[in-house]
Amino acid sequence: MRWEDVLYSQGFGTRRACRALILGDAVAAGTDRHAVVDPDAPVPPDQCVPGMPFWVNGVCWPYQPRAYLMLHKPAGYECSRRPSAWPSVHTLLPAPLRQRPGRAADGVQAIGRLDQDTTGLLLLSDDGPFIHRLTSPRHHVPKVYAVTCRHPVDEAQIQCLRAGVVLHDDPRPVTPAAVERIDARRLHLTLTEGRYHQVKRMVAAVGNRVEVLHRTAIGPVALPADLAPGQWRWLSDSEVTALRASAAGGTGR
Numbered sequence: 001m002r003w004e005d006v007l008y009s010q011g012f013g014t015r016r017a018c019r020a021l022i023l024g025d026a027v028a029a030g031t032d033r034h035a036v037v038d039p040d041a042p043v044p045p046d047q048c049v050p051g052m053p054f055w056v057n058g059v060c061w062p063y064q065p066r067a068y069l070m071l072h073k074p075a076g077y078e079c080s081r082r083p084s085a086w087p088s089v090h091t092l093l094p095a096p097l098r099q100r101p102g103r104a105a106d107g108v109q110a111i112g113r114l115d116q117d118t119t120g121l122l123l124l125s126d127d128g129p130f131i132h133r134l135t136s137p138r139h140h141v142p143k144v145y146a147v148t149c150r151h152p153v154d155e156a157q158i159q160c161l162r163a164g165v166v167l168h169d170d171p172r173p174v175t176p177a178a179v180e181r182i183d184a185r186r187l188h189l190t191l192t193e194g195r196y197h198q199v200k201r202m203v204a205a206v207g208n209r210v211e212v213l214h215r216t217a218i219g220p221v222a223l224p225a226d227l228a229p230g231q232w233r234w235l236s237d238s239e240v241t242a243l244r245a246s247a248a249g250g251t252g253r
Contacts, residue, residue: 001048003027004039006063011096011107012056021056028055050237066127067100067108068240069093070221073122074229079113086116092230093124102126111135111218112143112194120145120215121223123235123243130240133247134218140192141219141246142177145199147187148212157206158187165205167195174202188216219246 001009007018007027019039021027027036029047033055047054051062073079077089089110090098098107108124111134125131134141158181164173178190189199200210216223220242227233235243 001043002040003029003036003043006043006048006054007056009065009101010061010063011098011100013099026057029053061096062234064234066130067097067125068127068130068235069097069108069124069232070223070227070235070239071122071124071232072223072227072229073114073119073215075117075119078116079110079122081107081109089122093232097124100126102128114215115197115200115213118213118215119229120213121218121221122215123218123221124232130244134243135194136247137193139247141243142190142192142217143194143215143219144217144222145189145191146182146212146214146216147189147199147203147210149185149187149203150209150211152184153181153187153208157208160206161189161202165202167198167201167205170195174198176202185211219243 003022004015004018007021008015012018012021022036022039025035025037028034029036046052048063050064053060053062055061071089071092073089076086077092078084078086079089081088081090090107093108100107108126109131111123111125111131114120114122123134133139158179161176161179164175166173174193174195176189177192178188180188182188189202191198199213203210221235221239
């Protein structure tokens, strides 16, 4: 690829804007951070592999053919690119991640959604098949939620959740993959399907109410303790591989 193509593929604007960055001495590459001055110059093979860094206006970026991210979603944000009442989680990401060119839509997309008042682990990507596998109900990728209830949770409510509850829009019982009581008012719920307000509706169905909802893990990937609300990071290769395996393992269930 040419340097103009690299910048364009990584979300640094139109091709004209990418050329202007290079011609304006804003781009550097290599271990010596030498200036990239020719938009049409071919990129050396050792500088066009996943993870290899380049710099734009002094900020280091790893070259990534596809973007795989995690974000610690804070409360007060919607997962939609076109939010209705609250700011979008996409505003927490730098512009290149929001502008990466793609077939369906530009930028990374949230893999599933969390309500505006729900916090925790959110994955994002611009890899369509990867997004589909993690969100398809056929693949049963487990998601773990830390739930704080308004009232103490008694044993009868725990048993009702484990047995499965019926929601008003579906006669089939909805059963979590696991229920763990942490203390009088806190639970860990593991779900393998995603329905509208599912955790809140399940807890309401057994006679309680969710006060705080926080997603702690998706498949084998857990939210790191050192990733603060509103912060994001790239997923590691091993995390992406583990997520793919988790989705593949659920096929056909």
